[in-house]
Amino acid sequence: MIKYKLACKNCNLTFDSWFATSNEYEKLKKKKLLNCHNCNSREVDKTVMSPKIINYGFNEKLKEKSQNIKNIKKTLQEYQKFIKNNFKYVGKNFAYEARSIHYNDKKEQKGIYGSASKKDLKELKEEGIDAQIIPWVENKSN
Ligand SMILES: [Zn+2]
Numbered sequence: 046m047i048k049y050k051l052a053c054k055n056c057n058l059t060f061d062s063w064f065a066t067s068n069e070y071e072k073l074k075k076k077k078l079l080n081c082h083n084c085n086s087r088e089v090d091k092t093v094m095s096p097k098i099i100n101y102g103f104n105e106k107l108k109e110k111s112q113n114i115k116n117i118k119k120t121l122q123e124y125q126k127f128i129k130n131n132f133k134y135v136g137k138n139f140a141y142e143a144r145s146i147h148y149n150d151k152k153e154q155k156g157i158y159g160s161a162s163k164k165d166l167k168e169l170k171e172e173g174i175d176a177q178i179i180p181w182v183e184n185k186s187n
Pocket of ligand 1: 053054055056057058081082083084085086
């Protein structure tokens with residue numbers, strides 16, 4: 046036996062009903078043999094899943110999401126490692142260094158990376174200096 050909480054869409058009455066199996070419920074519903082004790086409406090349906098089931102699905106989604114975030118973070122960290130190995134860190138002097146490379150035609154072997162303000166980036170772009178923005182994750186565990 047299985048107990049379902051049923052709700053009437055017509056009068057909003059909720060009531061418990063017993064069925065032999067969950068299939069029996071489906072069968073009765075298909076044949077429109079379920080009706081409201083109060084208003085006799087056939088618009089009767091199982092009420093939403095128990096909170097436990099909803100929470101379970103929600104947690105699964107969260108887990109999936111945090112897994113994705115972990116993957117993104119890992120990708121970024123690998124990207125950062127590559128940058129750290131191949132580019133020269135110039136810190137807040139990024140805009141200055143980028144200009145000196147651009148205008149003085151410094152034959153730098155390495156590219157540079159550092160931080161720049163949005164205003165700096167906009168000005169650099171207007172001067173035809175390409176700068177790539179990447180999100181930077183701080184890894185305090187390393
Ligand atoms: Zn009703």
